[in-house]
Amino acid sequence: xxxxxxxxxxxxxxxxxxxxxxxxxxxADVAALAGVSIGTASKALNDTGQLRTETRARVKAAxxxxxxxxxxxxxxxxxxxxYTVGMVTTDSxxxxxxxxxxxxxxxxxxxxxMVLVADTRDDHVREAHYLRSLVSRGVDGIIVTGRxxxxxxxxxxxxxxxxxxxLTPSTSDADVSVTLDDAAGxxxxxxxxxxxxxxxxxxxxxxxxxxxxxxxxxxxxxxxGDRMTGEPLFGDWSERWGRRAVDQLDRTHGRVDAVxxxxxxxxxxxxxxxxxxxxxxxxxxxxxxxxxxxxxxxASRPPLxxxxxxxxxxxxxxxxxxxELVAGGRxxxxxxxxxxxxxESTAGA
Amino acid sequence: xxxxxxxxxxxxxxxxxxxxxxxxxxxADVAALAGVSIGTASKALNDTGQLRTETRARVKAAxxxxxxxxxxxxxxxxxxxxYTVGMVTTDSxxxxxxxxxxxxxxxxxxxxxMVLVADTRDDHVREAHYLRSLVSRGVDGIIVTGRxxxxxxxxxxxxxxxxxxxLTPSTSDADVSVTLDDAAGxxxxxxxxxxxxxxxxxxxxxxxxxxxxxxxxxxxxxxxGDRMTGEPLFGDWSERWGRRAVDQLDRTHGRVDAVxxxxxxxxxxxxxxxxxxxxxxxxxxxxxxxxxxxxxxxASRPPLxxxxxxxxxxxxxxxxxxxELVAGGRxxxxxxxxxxxxxESTAGA
Numbered sequence: 001x002x003x004x005x006x007x008x009x010x011x012x013x014x015x016x017x018x019x020x021x022x023x024x025x026x027x028a029d030v031a032a033l034a035g036v037s038i039g040t041a042s043k044a045l046n047d048t049g050q051l052r053t054e055t056r057a058r059v060k061a062a063x064x065x066x067x068x069x070x071x072x073x074x075x076x077x078x079x080x081x082x083y084t085v086g087m088v089t090t091d092s093x094x095x096x097x098x099x100x101x102x103x104x105x106x107x108x109x110x111x112x113x114m115v116l117v118a119d120t121r122d123d124h125v126r127e128a129h130y131l132r133s134l135v136s137r138g139v140d141g142i143i144v145t146g147r148x149x150x151x152x153x154x155x156x157x158x159x160x161x162x163x164x165x166x167l168t169p170s171t172s173d174a175d176v177s178v179t180l181d182d183a184a185g186x187x188x189x190x191x192x193x194x195x196x197x198x199x200x201x202x203x204x205x206x207x208x209x210x211x212x213x214x215x216x217x218x219x220x221x222x223x224x225g226d227r228m229t230g231e232p233l234f235g236d237w238s239e240r241w242g243r244r245a246v247d248q249l250d251r252t253h254g255r256v257d258a259v260x261x262x263x264x265x266x267x268x269x270x271x272x273x274x275x276x277x278x279x280x281x282x283x284x285x286x287x288x289x290x291x292x293x294x295x296x297x298x299a300s301r302p303p304l305x306x307x308x309x310x311x312x313x314x315x316x317x318x319x320x321x322x323x324e325l326v327a328g329g330r331x332x333x334x335x336x337x338x339x340x341x342x343x344e345s346t347a348g349a
Numbered sequence: 350x351x352x353x354x355x356x357x358x359x360x361x362x363x364x365x366x367x368x369x370x371x372x373x374x375x376x377a378d379v380a381a382l383a384g385v386s387i388g389t390a391s392k393a394l395n396d397t398g399q400l401r402t403e404t405r406a407r408v409k410a411a412x413x414x415x416x417x418x419x420x421x422x423x424x425x426x427x428x429x430x431x432y433t434v435g436m437v438t439t440d441s442x443x444x445x446x447x448x449x450x451x452x453x454x455x456x457x458x459x460x461x462x463m464v465l466v467a468d469t470r471d472d473h474v475r476e477a478h479y480l481r482s483l484v485s486r487g488v489d490g491i492i493v494t495g496r497x498x499x500x501x502x503x504x505x506x507x508x509x510x511x512x513x514x515x516l517t518p519s520t521s522d523a524d525v526s527v528t529l530d531d532a533a534g535x536x537x538x539x540x541x542x543x544x545x546x547x548x549x550x551x552x553x554x555x556x557x558x559x560x561x562x563x564x565x566x567x568x569x570x571x572x573x574g575d576r577m578t579g580e581p582l583f584g585d586w587s588e589r590w591g592r593r594a595v596d597q598l599d600r601t602h603g604r605v606d607a608v609x610x611x612x613x614x615x616x617x618x619x620x621x622x623x624x625x626x627x628x629x630x631x632x633x634x635x636x637x638x639x640x641x642x643x644x645x646x647x648a649s650r651p652p653l654x655x656x657x658x659x660x661x662x663x664x665x666x667x668x669x670x671x672x673e674l675v676a677g678g679r680x681x682x683x684x685x686x687x688x689x690x691x692x693e694s695t696a697g698a
Contacts (some may be wrong), residue, residue: 025508067507084465084486092451093447093450093451098441098442098443098447101442102441102468105466105467105468109479114465114466114467114482114486115465115466116433116464116465116466117450117454117463117464117465117466118454119454133461134463137433159374238648239648240648265644265648268648293644295614295644295645296644299587299588299589299614
């Protein structure tokens with residue numbers, strides 16, 4: 001072998017580049033270094049064809065030495081798959097959809113699939129634009145998510161593509177939706193306070209127009225029965241409403257020994273107002289939240305017993321369901337059951 | 350023209366599909382419907398070549414009618430660009446990096462570029478894997494971000510690729526970093542309380558080991574001079590620390606008429622403890638936060654005057670800088686100046 005540096009394979013044998021600074025190593029470089037044809041190099045790297053083990057190993061060593069990374073785009077075109085999925089949200093990947101994205105990324109990356117994000121800002125024109133762009137990129141599928149548990153119409157795509165709805169379900173039963181079982185989460189909180197011996201339990205939740213507020217109130221009622229004191233109070237999702245709700249309960253519901261709240265912010269407000277009016281949490285009144293949002297639940301005085309929505313698990317299921325759809329399977333719609341997290345606002349009560 | 354439905358162009362003329370249900374329209378379908386060659390159709394759709402205006406319009410109308418979306422992957426291979434960038438974070442796209450992602454998406458989507466997300470969970474092996482995967486997909490560039498203002502070593506990529514560091518700068522001056530001017534934000538808060546006539550101002554901030562805590566304390570000190578009462582108190586980023594800091598100030602700093610805090614959680618704790626010990630905010634003591642995190646700043650009693658970090662603007666600048674790098678430009682590293690948001694914790698004081 002010549003030692004002429006110009007283009008000779010031996011010259012290519014420096015780690016991390018191809019002998020052409022700034023140019024990625026190509027399969028031709030790998031073939032030259034291994035002393036095989038491009039076709040043989042391709043078979044060796046793709047684990048196809050009939051090759052001697054020694055040849056395959058030599059090609060792979062050459063690829064390693066050159067830092068050859070291949071080209072996922074060329075592979076995508078030949079396989080008909082892009083190993084990319086789109087995730088479209090109406091929620092700016094906020095408090096609720098961010099864990100869903102991370103869970104989905106988790107499930108998808110195990111299948112070597114990466115996620116293209118598209119935030120529609122609740123704008124239909126923008127959504128249509130992003131969907132066209134995703135389809136034109138040949139995404140294997142699309143996950144659609146949003147901030148609300150209220151169902152949304154199916155997305156409109158110019159060509160058929162596998163779609164999974166996460167958190168925000170599709171209005172069409174033909175679609176695959178992965179949602180939260182909000183009633184079950186509230187039922188778990190209610191069961192917990194009954195287990196502490198509480199018998200005069202108030203329910204304070206969010207707007208009467210929000211499906212999750214309605215479902216959480218219904219879930220608590222189903223467990224509490226006549227241990228529920230008065231009707232559920234609907235308001236908004238804020239600490240301020242939690243504080244006001246305590247005053248309203250005092251006026252209309254009489255003495256209560258537990259308050260099951262629709263989210264952590266309401267529960268934090270309830271705890272603050274109870275303390276400021278001379279009642280101890282949990283000794284006098286046990287309080288539960290919903291969401292397990294650390295900045296609220298842990299900062300509360302005392303820290304909140306609350307419901308972990310397991311949004312990351314919801315995202316993982318959505319990711320796995322999408323992979324199943326892409327592979328030609330027929331995954332069913334599912335609802336994730338939240339879990340109770342017990343902290344000082346009920347513990348030791 | 351024949352009206353035989355089998356494969357005749359007229360048969361293709363239904364909106365949204367190609368005559369082969371479930372198969373996206375191909376350029377051959379467009380060419381057939383327009384009655385031109387595939388080469389002519391390609392030139393018409395790409396606005397290249399010498400064609401009659403009428404021919405170009407007819408091809409475009411055919412593409413529209415068939416819902417032809419082209420193939421961004423094929424276009425990417427021929428252009429040498431993928432119109433995709435990677436965004437790598439060590440922060441699980443948390444509180445700080447999420448607005449950066451959205452800002453970057455905003456800037457990039459204007460250039461028809463979409464963002465592939467990769468969350469490394471602070472794991473070096475995972476980071477290396479994601480970087481290889483992004484490079485293999487031919488991303489035009491990479492934005493690297495994290496939760497901290499502390500610099501990080503440059504990423505290691507198998508081939509050269511344009512990179513911009515956002516929020517968390519690179520340790521290398523050769524890299525392009527877009528950061529926050531933390532000192533300027535704290536200086537703005539300090540200037541504001543001096544403008545209210547306050548002359549005994551305490552500074553309470555986060556861990557002494559955090560660069561942003563140090564910079565915010567230094568920024569406040571630079572403005573306050575001898576109106577700063579005692580040394581800055583370093584603790585952690587929690588409400589609990591804010592409450593404790595009030596007791597510590599009472600013991601060691603004497604009377605104060607303003608507290609400039611290192612974040613919103615500390616400021617909320619300071620407000621709560623001041624109220625609980627009989628002092629009015631802002632009449633007796635003006636309080637400022639930092640971050641403008643709505644769930645804390647707006648829920649505080651009273652709502653907080655605070656510093657908006659403009660993370661979305663930081664993300665937009667990072668996105669635009671990356672586009673500039675990709676186009677062969679040489680963008681400079683920049684620092685975004687935060688802005689003050691005035692609310693009840695100082696207003697009317």
